Amino acid sequence: xxxxxxxxxxxxxxxxxxxxxxxxxxxxxxxxxxxxxxxxxxxxxxxxxxxxxxxxxxxxxxxxxxxxxxxxxxxxxxxxxxxxxxxxxxxxxxxxxxxxxxxxxxxxxxxxxxxxxxxxxxxxxxxxxxxxxxxxxxxxxxxxxxxxxxxxxxxxxxxxxxxxxxxxxxxxxxxxxxxxxxxxxxxxxxxxxxxxxxxxxxxxxxxxxxxxxxxxxxxxxxxxxxxxxxxxxxxxxxxxxxxxxxxxxxxxxxxxxxxxxxxxxxxxxxxxxxxxxxxxxxxxxxxxxxxxxxxxxxxxxxxxxxxxxxxxxxxxxxxxxxxxxxxxxxxxxxxxxxxxxxxxxxxxxxxxxxxxxxxxxxxxxxxxxxxxxxxxxxxxxxxxxxxxxxxxxxxxxxxxxxxxxxxxxxxxxxxxxxxxxxxxx
Numbered sequence: 001x002x003x004x005x006x007x008x009x010x011x012x013x014x015x016x017x018x019x020x021x022x023x024x025x026x027x028x029x030x031x032x033x034x035x036x037x038x039x040x041x042x043x044x045x046x047x048x049x050x051x052x053x054x055x056x057x058x059x060x061x062x063x064x065x066x067x068x069x070x071x072x073x074x075x076x077x078x079x080x081x082x083x084x085x086x087x088x089x090x091x092x093x094x095x096x097x098x099x100x101x102x103x104x105x106x107x108x109x110x111x112x113x114x115x116x117x118x119x120x121x122x123x124x125x126x127x128x129x130x131x132x133x134x135x136x137x138x139x140x141x142x143x144x145x146x147x148x149x150x151x152x153x154x155x156x157x158x159x160x161x162x163x164x165x166x167x168x169x170x171x172x173x174x175x176x177x178x179x180x181x182x183x184x185x186x187x188x189x190x191x192x193x194x195x196x197x198x199x200x201x202x203x204x205x206x207x208x209x210x211x212x213x214x215x216x217x218x219x220x221x222x223x224x225x226x227x228x229x230x231x232x233x234x235x236x237x238x239x240x241x242x243x244x245x246x247x248x249x250x251x252x253x254x255x256x257x258x259x260x261x262x263x264x265x266x267x268x269x270x271x272x273x274x275x276x277x278x279x280x281x282x283x284x285x286x287x288x289x290x291x292x293x294x295x296x297x298x299x300x301x302x303x304x305x306x307x308x309x310x311x312x313x314x315x316x317x318x319x320x321x322x323x324x325x326x327x328x329x330x331x332x333x334x335x336x337x338x339x340x341x342x343x344x345x346x347x348x349x350x351x352x353x354x355x356x357x358x359x360x361x362x363x364x365x366x367x368x369x370x371x372x373x374x375x376x377x378x379x380x381x382x383x384x385x386x387x388x389x390x391x392x393x394x395x396x397x398x399x400x401x402x403x404x405x406x407x408x409x410x411x412x413x414x415x416x417x418x419x420x421x422x423x424x425x
Contacts, residue, residue, distance in 0.1 A: 005304065031292060058299075058305075064248040065248070065382070074255055074258075077282035078229060079126075085226070092104070097200045097201065098200075104145065108144075108152060109152035109186070112151075113158075117150050117381065118149075121146060131206070132207065140401065144402075147193075150374055155181035158240075161382070166344065171348065176359045185372065191408050221265055235253075266278070290389025290390065291389075294385050317331065324361075325414075328369050335370045335373040337377065343370060344366065372413060375406040
């Protein structure tokens with residue numbers, strides 16, 4: 001059974017990576033891989049009800065991520081429809097590539113720690129469209145946004161789902177993870193950012209403005225929708241802390257607020273005038289194939305986790321790689337291929353707090369490695385998947401242009417963390 005599930009996953013993975021060559025949207029093989037992996041799992045099980053129950057447990061977590069992604073996309077689409085990002089892009093608009101790269105990267109890095117890497121990527125990619133018309137440069141900065149978002153999320157207890165898992169599980173504390181990982185995470189971003197600055201020369205070409213797509217929103221409407229929209233996104237971690245409900249509930253609450261707000265603002269307008277400013281239109285514009293791709297990938301990975309293959313892999317790594325530093329770095333690199341959530345979950349189960357206590361070097365390094373390692377491949381993180389869908393980034397283009405940069409930053413940040421720990425212990 002194990003070989004069949006692994007074969008299905010690998011074939012699906014290959015079809016995703018060769019999307020442009022075979023002209024098949026990546027959502028299709030992802031969905032097929034997800035369903036077929038679970039089909040192989042249940043057909044080779046003697047207890048169908050148990051497998052069905054495990055699927056429902058995973059689906060609860062997966063649907064939460066999918067609803068979170070959908071809600072964030074719609075809120076961002078609403079802001080964009082009202083030209084709300086014009087106010088932000090006007091502040092950081094520049095024709096100097098170096099200034100633009102630095103400003104976008106740092107804004108992404110710190111915003112990711114406040115929101116989360118997925119939401120921040122969606123917001124920043126939408127903003128990037130207002131700033132850059134050059135296709136190649138835009139893709140290059142989009143890749144940097146993925147690296148910056150993952151690096152920014154790693155040092156915050158609410159910035160990345162894996163860091164949040166470790167925080168909730170008691171492996172780390174909020175203040176300590178911020179204090180110990182902010183410098184390594186900055187280095188993880190700065191190394192690829194400085195290389196990209198050296199690579200990218202010349203002036204930035206602004207995008208062509210399509211007057212027909214202008215919303216004709218008043219300045220008050222633009223500022224109101226932008227302010228409330230970003231406020232709803234920022235409120236998500238606060239809502240989670242106050243209610244202890246999962247993040248997607250806060251995102252859906254924010255979407256509901258935005259829905260009511262836009263209906264009130266445009267209630268006196270003709271249906272034709274307010275159609276493109278409504279939530280219903282934003283739902284139509286949301287990148288549904290990317291959401292389905294995300295769903296399929298998570299289903300496939302959850303099947304690998306349920307079959308015990310990921311735990312076996314983690315155990316094999318632990319046996320074959322006795323050095324803790326190399327082990328953790330290997331887990332981080334592996335998270336670029338396999339979703340980091342089940343990897344961290346397996347690690348939490350393998351190493352109890354009695355072995356490695358709260359705020360131990362092991363857990364801090366795991367938070368860094370799994371949070372930033374996903375940037376090595378475009379489909380290695382939720383931020384990368386979102387960027388891939390929004391900007392149609394080719395898998396192999398990312399491997400050729402950005403994977404080695406992300407890897408360089410990953411190792412540089414790791415070296416800084418190890419040196420920092422040894423100097424301050």
